[in-house]
């Protein structure tokens with residue numbers, strides 16, 4: 127199967143109500159690793175993720191995968207900070223995306239059972255998803271995104287509402303996902319998490335990519351004073 131990558135953003139810009147909220151951004155991503163996006167509140171991290179995923183209208187520039195937009199979209203998944211669950215069972219939440227992509231019930235069953243086990247919810251397959259804890263729900267959201275075997279997974283602050291243990295479990299699943307070859311791009315506020323997970327990172331400031339590098343250089347030897355301040359925990363605007 128041909129790859130989705132590289133992803134190329136050229137001069138990509140998003141303007142809303144007369145204000146530029148992203149861009150211009152030039153960026154090329156290959157198909158390997160786990161890219162972390164960091165930056166102050168409101169700097170444009172979510173907007174950049176949405177632009178990459180093709181769900182944010184561009185005001186200028188281009189976003190290109192190695193194939194047309196519709197085929198590319200089918201191979202992507204997106205996990206939100208507070209995912210919405212179907213008001214049905216854990217198993218139904220996992221069957222749903224497979225049904226949408228035309229997988230038969232018989233073929234779906236073992237895949238659903240496997241994911242339920244991987245996210246530690248054995249014995250809870252028939253429990254209502256809305257009754258899960260925040261951590262369990264977020265792991266289910268991840269499983270729901272991954273069950274279709276996307277080539278790239280975007281995540282926007284997926285651990286923002288989780289405690290330490292749930293965050294660790296979520297990160298373990300993410301690293302296994304990366305190791306199995308899924309490309310990951312994730313925004314986070316948590317610099318500890320960024321360091322634990324990143325193979326490379328982007329620093330967004332005022333809608334622009336202000337700094338970027340492979341880890342650990344991004345964290346240990348920032349090229350710009352603004353990133354150095356941000357990493358020290360100073361307020362950067």
Ligand SMILES: Nc1ncnc2c1ncn2[C@@H]1O[C@H](COP(=O)(O)OP(=O)(O)OP(=O)(O)O)[C@@H](O)[C@H]1O
Pocket residue numbers: 142143147165166167168169170171172173174
């Ligand atoms: N539809 C919109 N109309 C007007 N302004 C918007 C719109 N969407 C986002 N913005 C503004 O664009 C800027 C970037 O928002 P974005 O959510 O991408 O930032 P962020 O870095 O993800 O923020 P946070 O860290 O707080 O989640 C913010 O100032 C936000 O208020």
